[in-house]
Amino acid sequence: MNKSFLEHFIFGTNQELYKNSSHGIVLLQDTILQTCKYLLLNYINNRDYYYTILCVDTLPIYWNKSLGRAKYKCIEGNNYNTIQEILLQIKNVIKNNKKELALVKNVIIVDSVNTLLIKYSSYEVLSFIKELNEINKNEIQIILIYHQDSIINTVNNMNIKSVLSSMATTNILVEHTKKFFQNQGWSQNMDMDIIERNSINDAICSILHEKESGKMLREEMAYSMKIENNKPIISIIPIIDLMKKYIPNYQNLLNDKKPTKKVDPTENLTFNLNLTEEEKKVKNQLELPYFVGQDNNNTEGSGEIYFDPELDDEFDDDDPDADLDF
């Protein structure tokens, strides 16, 4: 069972590891080379929530085609003049959902924050997102689709991507596999044909998630998708699997990444710290004074430590070993 965050995001497994991931803002970033919609569609199909989709970039008809059994409602963003009206409309939909299906979680998907930023000022859009977050905090998840390679000019040269990623609890960046490898320097001369764009087969996701304890979780995972019976089946795989597929000499690259050997501290000393063979023999034969007594005791301790923390003692509540996997 894969314990990665991406697995949790799509399928909902390992809920106890990622407690705060069910609410907050998810910033789903993609590029023109690889869209994030495949990931998103798998999310929608795997998680049984009620979706409110604000369509500004795309028409509702495309969502109707892709989403099968999922419960959703599309709001046509271009029908409204001001962003306040859109906000009101979304709030109404959520209110109605609460009445009908009170227990089902609501997810708001904003298709393309970029278009919103072009139509309205950055302040209005950011306030809008903030107010969305304040509808029933801790119960609603907001997914913002953001195209990170398009430059948005703001009034005071603000970097909107920084602002959005600081506001978001989870940042997921979807990248085209070959482009990712190219950026890492692992493969050159990759021709990006038009056919290869928006590969439905696989992509690599870089995730930055803010855990409940305040620590940041960073992860790079890949997914691979197959179509069976007209339904997409996604599986989360480590990046190495994709490397095997696309890069013939990936073994060499892995070797380069291995950590260097431990530095031997006795190398460059002017005095000798090592023992000769004779000295080693003598050392092994030496009887230490308390050994005899120890052997006779033969008691095994329970190994329990009794610890009374004093007033001034400080220790972190967060166990750093929580996400080790053995």
Add this chain to the structure above:
Amino acid sequence: MNSSFRKKINSNQVQPIATKISSYTSQLLVSSGIPSYDDLLGGGVPVGSLTMIKKDRYTTYADLFGKYFISQGLVSNQDVLVISADNNPENIINNLMGVIEGKSASIIEKESDEELNDNNDNDDKEVQPKKKGVRFAEDDKPVVKKKRVMFSEDTVEPTSKRPIQKKSELKIAWRYEKLPKFNDNNKNYAPNSFCSYFDLTKTLDPEFIKSKQENITLINIRDWDQNDDIYTKLYNIIEDKLKSDKYTKDNNTKTKSVLRILIDSFDSPFWNLSNTNNNYSQKYIFLHKLKILLRNTYSICMFTIPSYIYNDSRDNYISSHIRRLEHTCDCVIRIDSFEGMENPLSKDITQDFQGFFHVIKLPCINSLVSGIKMSETTLHNLAFKCRRKKFCIETFNLPPEMEETDQREGGTYIKSCSTVKSKLDF
């Protein structure tokens, strides 16, 4: 550096509560709430200064500075003004950190050295100072000291309103006769201490906050009409507030207080500018005018700014806008937490600390250079630690290199208290 030399100060000038005069620059100082930050600045934050704190990404350590600042102000009976657009100012006030019961840091250290007077009540003899920070002077057990042995720092305590009692049972050495005696007969058991010990796990008592309502002013920018000129309006409000007699620098005999102004997330995207012209210059003009106000009254301003939003798309710092704001401020520091770094450092290096603390500019008011005692190399090598209970700034050092922090190799390292019998078991 202990010395019995005292700087000659103008004794006609009424010193505001909970302030002290720096021995290096004769500047009036106020505590920021964080003792290690006070040390960095040479005793405390200068009154009349404007401090810019550049925020860290994804984490909220910079907000701690603001909270400590306000908490210290409330505990020392000073006035605070909190301005915010991102967060609700009430939330900031309600979540301030609480004080470990006890008095100020400097008084506690002195008390542990002093002997109690024989003429005290018998009850007082039971109150023995055990640990730092736990000594608690309760209302019904007044601790009256008539002897003060030594000052531990070169400070001058407020001399106003403390009649020197020449008549005392103890004969004080002539050198100390003229110095003020510590007279705790005024019943407030939270004296106007300079710096208090705060505990991050506690919050300030809501009752205490209620009792301080007249000292607290909150401004929520999001409540304002968005067509207003934010900076002009804000400046006018601050100017009005500072016209009160408490903060003026004249010699009226009333008690003087310091107004602490905290601007949370200045110039964040929620400070709407879309309807005004000359967007950039608005901010400089505001800060510049604010600095003039601060210099002419007993007030201090500290603001946090999310400067990373002005980095370019590759996250390089190129913003001339921020640089100009930096030049307007007296003190500029940057918090860079390890969690929020783009390329995070290895855990081995960063396990003891939570982030780097960069000093970009130190305050030097009324002087050519700032009065700090730290060498340049230590100054540019600082990191902060935020443990459960407190926040402190220290020199950054690598943790000791131990075998276990390297890659785990099989079971070759020794486990203590295990049931496996090996020659070196205890």
